[in-house]
Amino acid sequence: MISVLLVDDDEELTEMLSEYLQREGFHATAVHTGEEGEVQALSGRYSIVVLDVMLPRLSGIEVLRRIRASSQVPVLLLTARGDNIDKITGLELGADDYVPKPSSPGELVARLRAIMRRVQPQDAPATDAIRTGLLALWPAKRQATWQGSELDLTSTEFSLLEELARHAGQVVSKQNLSINALGRPLTRYDRRIDVHISSIRQKLGPRSDAKAWIQSVRGLGYLLIAE
Structure with missing residues (x-):
């Protein structure tokens, strides 16, 4: 089962997303501060991180920067719709993709699955280069x-x-x-x-x-x- 870490200060949203992800076959855990998100993302327990850019105190962009300093865990950003600065900055810092907020849970799941397919291909022997x-x-x-x-x-x-x-x-x-x-x-x-x-x-x-x-x-x- 793919383990997803949700980092967003909107507790109502993360509860709804967690329930949706569970129904879609993911295991979801939510935290609500950038500081806790950084710790959990670097714990090695998660397959992918969904990270909101607009976090209080420690922003999502800074959390991403800290994650990428020592980990290549896939990161999907939640960005404000139309905010190209955050999107481009996030990609430059090593985010794998982004989804504008608000977005449908179905779109989020589709993006998560697309990233995980790239991370975990199953159709080539490990020795083929x-x-x-x-x-x-x-x-x-x-x-x-x-x-x-x-x-x-x-x-x-x-x-x-x-x-x-x-x-x-x-x-x-x-x-x-x-x-x-x-x-x-x-x-x-x-x-x-x-x-x-x-x-x-x-x-x-x-x-x-x-x-x-x-x-x-x-x-x-x-x-x-x-x-």
Whole structure:
């Protein structure tokens, strides 16, 4: 059973979400402060964290920052509808996705399941690796190495890089990246992929010619250089 940590100061909302998640086959636990959310998220007891950005005292963004300092547990943000600053900041800090508030419990469950499918694929032997140049990825284990060293990626970053690696040297459209890596069509003005790709670029570092390993092809998509 997937164990979900809900971090939101709205106790009525978390009670309703907990009941809905239980009916959908999840195990849900709710806490109501950022401080407690940080402790519980780092406890290793949860498969995924649902984190409200608008928490009193210690904000959700700061909680996310602290979580990402030592853990890659998947994090789904609850953001104010239309607040693009919090959404982009959260993605840049390593959130896997976001859902605007208010949203339906059904949408939340769909996003949780999509993230968990990326984290826990079941269709590849653990020994099968994707290799291109200095990059190696093991999809079944969700592990990657770059230049022989472990590459620390969020679940969403791993899925995007896996899709690019499977088509190394070829342009992959943003729409195909969104469908194949994130499990949903790309919507207008959606910057999720761009922000995650920017984070991956930083982790890979520059090439010897100072260019990025992941190239943006204007109007088409992204290309992982195969060397």
